[in-house]
Every structure is written in C-alpha cells, then in structure tokens.
Amino acid sequence: MPNTTIHTGRHFLQIPGPTNVPDRVLRAIDMPTIDHRGPEFAQLGHEVIDATRKAFRPKKPVIIYSSSGTGAWEAAMVNTLSPGDKVLMAETGQFSTLWRALVQKMKVEVDFLPGDWKRGADANQIEEKLREDKDHKIKGVMVVHSETSTGAVTDIPAVRKAIDNAKHPALLFVDTISGLASIEYEHDKWGVDVTIAGSQKGLMLPPGLGFNAISDKALAAHKASSAIRSYWDWGDIVEANKSGSWPYTPATNLLYGLKEAIAMLNEEGLDNVFARHKRHGEAARAALAHWGLQNQCADPKAYSPILTAIVMPDGHDADQFRKVVLDNFDMSLGAGLGKIKGKVFRVGHIGHFNDLMLMGALSGVEMALDLAKVPHRSGGVVAAMEVLTGRGATQASRAVA
Numbered sequence: 001m002p003n004t005t006i007h008t009g010r011h012f013l014q015i016p017g018p019t020n021v022p023d024r025v026l027r028a029i030d031m032p033t034i035d036h037r038g039p040e041f042a043q044l045g046h047e048v049i050d051a052t053r054k055a056f057r058p059k060k061p062v063i064i065y066s067s068s069g070t071g072a073w074e075a076a077m078v079n080t081l082s083p084g085d086k087v088l089m090a091e092t093g094q095f096s097t098l099w100r101a102l103v104q105k106m107k108v109e110v111d112f113l114p115g116d117w118k119r120g121a122d123a124n125q126i127e128e129k130l131r132e133d134k135d136h137k138i139k140g141v142m143v144v145h146s147e148t149s150t151g152a153v154t155d156i157p158a159v160r161k162a163i164d165n166a167k168h169p170a171l172l173f174v175d176t177i178s179g180l181a182s183i184e185y186e187h188d189k190w191g192v193d194v195t196i197a198g199s200q201k202g203l204m205l206p207p208g209l210g211f212n213a214i215s216d217k218a219l220a221a222h223k224a225s226s227a228i229r230s231y232w233d234w235g236d237i238v239e240a241n242k243s244g245s246w247p248y249t250p251a252t253n254l255l256y257g258l259k260e261a262i263a264m265l266n267e268e269g270l271d272n273v274f275a276r277h278k279r280h281g282e283a284a285r286a287a288l289a290h291w292g293l294q295n296q297c298a299d300p301k302a303y304s305p306i307l308t309a310i311v312m313p314d315g316h317d318a319d320q321f322r323k324v325v326l327d328n329f330d331m332s333l334g335a336g337l338g339k340i341k342g343k344v345f346r347v348g349h350i351g352h353f354n355d356l357m358l359m360g361a362l363s364g365v366e367m368a369l370d371l372a373k374v375p376h377r378s379g380g381v382v383a384a385m386e387v388l389t390g391r392g393a394t395q396a397s398r399a400v401a
C-alpha cells in the first residue's frame with residue numbers, strides 16, 4: 001500500500017478543468033510583468049488578439065477578459081440584454097443551473113426547459129417554445145455546448161435550426177467553456193451570436209481568462225441594451241484593442257501563456273485536437289462498459305469527448321471513492337456537482353493529454369474500484385488499450401461508433 005502522505009512523481013489532475021498546463025505554457029508565463037501601456041505590451045496585445053480570433057475562427061472581435069468563465073457569462077448578458085427581458089434556457093446539468101441563477105440575478109426572466117441531466121438540450125422542445133412565443137418576448141436562447149457536470153454535448157447546429165425553423169429573432173448564446181479547443185465548434189458557421197469560453201479547460205491555461213466571441217446581431221443588441229455595465233462593456237474593450245491594449249490592466253502573464261497555448265494548438269491542428277479528444281473519450285467509455293458501470297450521459301450521440309461521468313453503484317459514495325483514489329494514487333477526479341453530488345465521479349480527458357495519461361488515469365480508477373470494493377468486472381483498462389491500439393473496439397464502443 002503506498003504511503004498516503006508523501007507523494008512522488010507527478011500529481012494526476014484528471015478533473016475536467018482546470019486542466020494540466022503544458023510546461024511550454026508555464027515557461028511562457030514565467031516572464032517579468034511588463035508595462036501594460038508600453039510598446040512591448042502592444043505587440044503582445046496585437047498578437048494574442050489575432051491568435052485568439054484564429055482559434056475561435058470568427059470574423060468579429062473576440063473579447064478577452066481577466067475573469068473566470070462565470071465572468072464571461074455575466075459579460076455576455078449585460079452587453080446584450082436588459083432587465084425585464086426574457087430568455088429560454090435548457091436544463092442540461094449543474095452548469096446550466098448555475099447559469100440560470102446568474103441570469104435571474106440580472107433581473108432577466110428565465111423560461112427553463114426541464115431536463116434529466118443525462119443528455120444535451122432538446123432542439124425540438126426549443127423550437128416548440130419559440131413557435132409559441134408569437135410576440136417575440138424571448139430575447140435569447142441559452143445552451144451549454146459541453147455540459148461539464150454530466151459529460152453530455154448539445155448539438156448546437158440543431159439548436160440554430162430550431163430557432164430558424166421557428167423564424168424567431170432571439171439571440172443564440174452558447175457556453176462552450178469546456179468545449180473550446182477540445183470539441184468541434186464553429187462560432188460563425190453555426191450562427192452563434194455570443195460564444196462564452198474560459199482559459200482553464202481545453203485551452204490548457206491556468207484559470208483567469210474569459211472570452212466572448214460575438215456576431216453582428218449581438219453587436220447591434222449591445223447598442224440597444226440598457227443593462228448597467230462598465231468593466232464588462234464590449235465597446236470600451238473593442239476600442240482599446242485596436243491599439244493592442246485594454247481599458248484596464250490585463251492579465252499580462254496569462255496572455256503570454258495564451259499566445260503559447262494557441263501556438264501549440266495550431267502546431268497540432270485544431271481538427272487533430274478534436275479527433276484526439278474523441279478517441280480518448282471512446283477508450284474511456286470502453287473501460288466503463290467493461291467495468292459494468294453506468295455512464296451519466298444516457299444518449300450515445302451526446303457522449304462527451306472530454307470527460308466521462310461515471311455513476312456509482314447503489315450503496316457506494318462517489319466522494320468516498322474519490323478520496324480512495326486521491327489518498328492511494330495521488331489523482332484528483334471530478335466530483336458529482338449539484339443534485340448528483342456523491343452519486344457520480346468524473347474522469348477528465350481534456351486539454352494537454354495523451355494515451356499514457358489516459359491509461360494512468362483509468363488504471364488508478366480500476367485499482368481504486370478494487371480497494372473500495374465497488375462491484376465491477378476487472379480488465380476495463382485492457383478494453384481501453386484495445387481501443388487505443390486499434391485492436392478492435394469493444395462491444396460498447398462499437399455500438400457508439
């Protein structure tokens with residue numbers, strides 16, 4: 001039995017965000033802080049603004065905030081809506097639930113389409129609601145692309161189609177905080193009006209940067225909105241960005257990191273990044289199916305490439321299990337959030353990640369299932385290896401493919 005107080009080797013951070021930061025990014029951040037109004041900063045400012053636009057692939061500006069993802073949620077709201085407005089949101093899990101609470105605090109009314117936390121948002125339900133809204137009271141449709149609490153991905157083009165089918169003018173807001181740079185995503189092509197993202201998940205940075213990608217329609221809504229805002233105002237930031245600066249002190253060192261992280265993503269190629277995450281998701285699910293445990297996401301079409309949320313069998317507590325994993329193997333797994341706390345644990349396979357890191361994570365889980373006497377069929381790690389080496393997918397992963 002390993003010593004549980006002294007750990008050797010690297011800690012395994014397998015939560016679905018914050019994710020592991022590559023050494024290259026850490027080295028890039030490890031710089032003296034510079035004058036954010038000097039010429040050296042302006043060059044960095046222009047470089048990251050350009051690079052970020054290439055990574056998000058939109059035509060319009062991407063706003064970079066010194067904030068968590070939650071700040072970028074708030075920014076999206078206060079720039080486009082006004083108190084008293086109404087929006088339609090889909091309950092996909094804990095993050096959609098938190099987002100709803102934030103929107104309500106801004107005095108915007110939320111029509112919350114109920115969900116069972118086992119799948120993505122239902123585009124048909126959204127279309128139906130929008131068709132009923134003859135007076136166009138609904139100003140925005142808000143969906144979480146990658147619901148990090150359940151491991152379910154929402155089909156954003158289907159949501160766009162639902163809005164178009166209903167011929168409804170509502171803005172489309174998408175939270176892809178854990179999807180950006182890890183799951184296929186197209187801000188312009190998919191007709192998203194405001195995309196909300198953060199630094200500490202697929203982008204492989206420490207926490208501290210939030211993003212809003214916006215459309216022309218969102219910019220027009222910005223001009224019309226009467227919400228009180230200052231720090232979050234897109235207008236001031238877009239203006240300052242023209243000279244490579246921000247209206248206030250930006251997170252200089254994180255911007256060094258952002259430049260390096262985007263360079264790494266470009267070297268690999270975004271499409272390869274997406275394919276890598278998909279393959280790791282498939283391998284993780286092969287282990288899960290072999291163990292005989294259940295996936296929190298019940299819709300194979302919505303299975304997440306970036307995390308696997310595993311349901312604990314009755315009589316076993318997920319947080320107790322995570323403690324066994326941490327104490328014995330120095331690995332952090334994601335907790336069940338909100339109403340599935342203690343019932344689910346999450347294995348992150350997102351960001352700076354490779355085959356052996358996945359095998360290490362899955363081995364830790366399988367060894368801990370043994371130690372914690374959680375009923376399972378051993379050999380899940382072998383099933384995952386077979387997916388990675390291409391020696392025939394397991395029954396479960398074949399059903400998915």
Ligand SMILES: *Cc1c(COP(=O)(O)O)cnc(C)c1O
Pocket residue numbers: 017068069070071095144146147148175176177178198207
């Ligand atoms: C992490 C996450 C958030 C919250 O981001 P913070 O940086 O913690 O504010 C919101 N939505 C989703 C989908 C997330 O994964």
